Amino acid sequence: MSAATPILEVEHLSASIAGQQVVEDVSFTVPRSGVTALLGRNGVGKTSTLRGILGLIQRRGIVKFAGERIDTMQTYRIVQKGIGYVPEEREVFSKLSVAENLELAERQKNPHREFVARLFPDLVQRRDQQAGTLSGGQQQMVSVARALLNDNQLLLVDEPTKGLAPKIVNEVADALAAASKTVPILLVEQNLEVVRRLADRVVVIVGGRVAHVGDAAATLDDADLVRRLLGVHVGDSAHGGIAPARNAGEGAEGGQHA
Amino acid sequence: MSSVVLVLITGLGVGALYFLVASGLSLIYGLMNVLNFAHGAFIALGALIGWEVAEHTDAASWWSFLLSLVVGAVVGAAFAAFTELVLIRPLYQRHIEQVLVTVGLSFAAIALFDGIWGQDLHSVKGPAWLDEVTVVAGAHIANIFWVLIVAAVLVLGGLSLFLRKTRYGKIIRAGVENRAMVTALGIDVRRAFTLVFSIGGAAAGLGGVLAMHYMTGVTPEIGSSLLIFAFIVIIIGGTESLVGTAVASVIVAVLQQFANTYLWGTGDFIAIVLLPIVLLLRPSGLFGKRA
Numbered sequence: 001m002s003a004a005t006p007i008l009e010v011e012h013l014s015a016s017i018a019g020q021q022v023v024e025d026v027s028f029t030v031p032r033s034g035v036t037a038l039l040g041r042n043g044v045g046k047t048s049t050l051r052g053i054l055g056l057i058q059r060r061g062i063v064k065f066a067g068e069r070i071d072t073m074q075t076y077r078i079v080q081k082g083i084g085y086v087p088e089e090r091e092v093f094s095k096l097s098v099a100e101n102l103e104l105a106e107r108q109k110n111p112h113r114e115f116v117a118r119l120f121p122d123l124v125q126r127r128d129q130q131a132g133t134l135s136g137g138q139q140q141m142v143s144v145a146r147a148l149l150n151d152n153q154l155l156l157v158d159e160p161t162k163g164l165a166p167k168i169v170n171e172v173a174d175a176l177a178a179a180s181k182t183v184p185i186l187l188v189e190q191n192l193e194v195v196r197r198l199a200d201r202v203v204v205i206v207g208g209r210v211a212h213v214g215d216a217a218a219t220l221d222d223a224d225l226v227r228r229l230l231g232v233h234v235g236d237s238a239h240g241g242i243a244p245a246r247n248a249g250e251g252a253e254g255g256q257h258a
Numbered sequence: 259m260s261s262v263v264l265v266l267i268t269g270l271g272v273g274a275l276y277f278l279v280a281s282g283l284s285l286i287y288g289l290m291n292v293l294n295f296a297h298g299a300f301i302a303l304g305a306l307i308g309w310e311v312a313e314h315t316d317a318a319s320w321w322s323f324l325l326s327l328v329v330g331a332v333v334g335a336a337f338a339a340f341t342e343l344v345l346i347r348p349l350y351q352r353h354i355e356q357v358l359v360t361v362g363l364s365f366a367a368i369a370l371f372d373g374i375w376g377q378d379l380h381s382v383k384g385p386a387w388l389d390e391v392t393v394v395a396g397a398h399i400a401n402i403f404w405v406l407i408v409a410a411v412l413v414l415g416g417l418s419l420f421l422r423k424t425r426y427g428k429i430i431r432a433g434v435e436n437r438a439m440v441t442a443l444g445i446d447v448r449r450a451f452t453l454v455f456s457i458g459g460a461a462a463g464l465g466g467v468l469a470m471h472y473m474t475g476v477t478p479e480i481g482s483s484l485l486i487f488a489f490i491v492i493i494i495g496g497t498e499s500l501v502g503t504a505v506a507s508v509i510v511a512v513l514q515q516f517a518n519t520y521l522w523g524t525g526d527f528i529a530i531v532l533l534p535i536v537l538l539l540r541p542s543g544l545f546g547k548r549a
Contacts, residue, residue, distance in 0.1 A: 056438055079444035091439045093432040100428050107444050146443065 013061035015052035022048040024208035034200035084147030088158040094132025105146035137168030260396030269512030271403025274410035277507035278465030280488035282458030284503040296360040298481030299367035304330035304463025334463020342455035371478035502545025
């Protein structure tokens with residue numbers, strides 16, 4: 001397998017939940033290094049794309065991981081191939097302790113406990129605490145830590161800073177930046193400042209389909225493109241320097257893909 | 259005084275029996291949300307095979323007694339694993355269909371057992387000590403009750419340790435909460451759920467053999483008659499709690515014994531009436547989470 005071959009190839013992926021199509025004919029690739037951000041407005045199918053890749057929802061199309069098709073495999077087998085997953089809603093096991101949550105995620109003989117402990121010392125202090133009693137930020141740390149314990153070849157990280165205080169956002173972003181030095185990441189993130197800091201490339205989904213692929217910095221620097229694709233104005237501080245557009249742009253966007 | 263002690267300890271013993279037959283049902287329902295009406299068939303098969311073991315060995319010896327317990331548990335576990343793999347797994351999250359298939363299996367299995375063993379009572383005579391009594395505060399307590407109580411404590415402790423301390427136990431607890439996320443950690447959660455069913459079946463088989471010794475005999479209907487009390491105690495205890503099932507087993511059985519002794523033999527009536535009373539006052543059961 002050449003180094004130029006993408007770690008993940010998604011071709012014509014469609015996915016549905018309870019019979020309703022939520023992803024339509026999405027195709028993109030993730031290179032073997034760096035962070036690829038999957039962007040789009042709320043509800044365009046970013047989370048469903050990640051869940052479709054993992055087989056957590058019904059999907060059609062081709063998904064190749066390190067050159068091997070994984071679209072007919074069950075979720076646990078896909079993950080065992082070397083994919084770590086940080087879900088949107090953290091999804092820690094609330095009745096299990098922090099230590100038990102982490103233990104369950106360990107898939108290899110020598111998990112990276114020390115690396116995780118260095119990144120999230122707070123979790124070491126709280127190892128016996130029930131995960132359901134942690135704050136949102138601490139739960140997110142557990143969720144990210146679970147994905148970093150193993151030698152993964154790819155991380156799928158879904159909205160890791162959603163609903164977190166700014167200080168915790170930085171901590172989580174630091175952890176992902178550290179992780180991205182050794183493992184490629186496919187990142188879904190609404191906070192465009194975090195995207196600007198972490199991502200090398202962006203893939204933008206509009207209306208369930210890929211509408212734009214490009215360099216992260218160049219894309220985010222193009223205020224008009226950002227407004228058209230994501231429906232946000234650059235320059236406002238509400239969304240990490242970017243605010244939602246409430247103008248004709250949204251309607252035009254929807255019409256374009258109707 | 260001695261009659262109160264007798265009724266109390268007898269109640270504890272019967273409660274232990276209820277817990278033994280209900281623990282597997284509680285585990286399967288509490289962890290997998292499967293209302294398993296075939297549980298009575300697991301109990302019956304464990305008891306009937308336990309009887310066969312006793313018949314073909316020296317039934318009066320302790321080793322034969324222990325062997326019948328082990329074989330009964332293994333047979334119950336195997337039957338339950340087969341049920342989960344063949345009937346329950348393909349109907350994942352289709353709860354009504356799961357209930358219907360377990361009801362069907364229960365009828366079919368008991369009809370099969372009737373065909374093999376007949377409907378007559380097959381008597382069993384275990385170690386002589388079981389037929390003797392121990393005097394406590396003037397009350398003559400049949401020794402089988404001590405065996406039931408010890409077995410129930412061991413099963414409760416064993417199951418609790420398994421769920422708390424083993425990796426599979428943790429997988430099961432996590433899987434109950436969020437099955438999809440367990441698979442997203444690279445774990446085949448289905449194997450863990452087959453294990454839950456097997457453990458539930460093992461407890462049923464063990465309970466069946468002990469119930470046979472308590473009743474000094476077995477028919478293929480032994481499980482059906484105990485299943486109603488198993489359902490009563492898991493609902494009263496709270497379907498998510500094994501400890502709740504244990505406490506409810508003792509409460510129901512003690513009240514039942516007191517009613518039988520002091521209220522003109524109305525024990526079964528009291529046990530059954532307790533169910534709607536608890537459901538009306540505390541729908542999630544004594545140890546269940548409030549909605």
